[in-house]
Amino acid sequence: MIIRSVTSAQIPEILAIFNEAITNTTALYDYEARTIEKVTQWYDAHVQNDFPVIGAFDEADTLLGFATYGHFRPHDGYKFTFEHSVYVRTDARRRGIGEKLLTALIAEARKRPVHSLIGVIDADNTVSIRLHEKLGFHFCGKIPQAGFKFGRWLDVVFYQWINTIFTIY
Numbered sequence: 001m002i003i004r005s006v007t008s009a010q011i012p013e014i015l016a017i018f019n020e021a022i023t024n025t026t027a028l029y030d031y032e033a034r035t036i037e038k039v040t041q042w043y044d045a046h047v048q049n050d051f052p053v054i055g056a057f058d059e060a061d062t063l064l065g066f067a068t069y070g071h072f073r074p075h076d077g078y079k080f081t082f083e084h085s086v087y088v089r090t091d092a093r094r095r096g097i098g099e100k101l102l103t104a105l106i107a108e109a110r111k112r113p114v115h116s117l118i119g120v121i122d123a124d125n126t127v128s129i130r131l132h133e134k135l136g137f138h139f140c141g142k143i144p145q146a147g148f149k150f151g152r153w154l155d156v157v158f159y160q161w162i163n164t165i166f167t168i169y
């Protein structure tokens, strides 16, 4: 397995991973599957902003998962805080890929002006919560009934990693 940056060639594979999560899970709160145009816009914006999009690839160069981050909130004062995400294909889980991707994302974040990464996680997503706790993210808040999907209210929790070395004076 190889960890490296994804290119625009992987957009269809990213689309498939997003849409599996949208259709079958509450990992994403979208109702409608994304389109190739929407994911292309998303990818281009990440490239323009120098946000890493890191992929895990098998020997055949198939994308097994990816991790990335983007703006946390679109206001100047949040410019050092980012919301990240990590997705692994359903048939590639429990092989350490999510952990490798998130570890690589943190390493990239350390090279950039990033003070904080925030995981915005559905409160029932214990797998993601355990992954984040394992990598040193700390629980920093919960919004009950912040979401509504599949006919029920969803609580959302926030997990934070702070780059204590990156400081602004």
Ligand SMILES: CC(C)(COP(=O)(O)OP(=O)(O)OC[C@H]1O[C@@H](n2cnc3c(N)ncnc32)[C@H](O)[C@@H]1OP(=O)(O)O)[C@@H](O)C(=O)NCCC(=O)NCCS
Pocket (backbone or CB within 6 Å): 021, 027, 085, 086, 087, 088, 089, 092, 093, 094, 095, 096, 097, 098, 099, 100, 119, 120, 121, 122, 125, 126, 127, 128, 130, 131, 132, 134
């Ligand atoms: C969350 C996700 C990225 C984990 O990826 P993964 O490659 O399966 O995880 P890993 O094999 O690297 O496991 C790393 C750690 O995560 C936790 N974990 C992973 N799968 C787990 C499971 N089924 N049950 C409990 N803990 C689990 C464990 O702490 C594990 O460490 P361990 O192996 O020492 O126990 C993956 O399940 C996924 O893509 N889920 C759907 C999308 C999603 O929820 N993304 C996060 C949105 S915030």
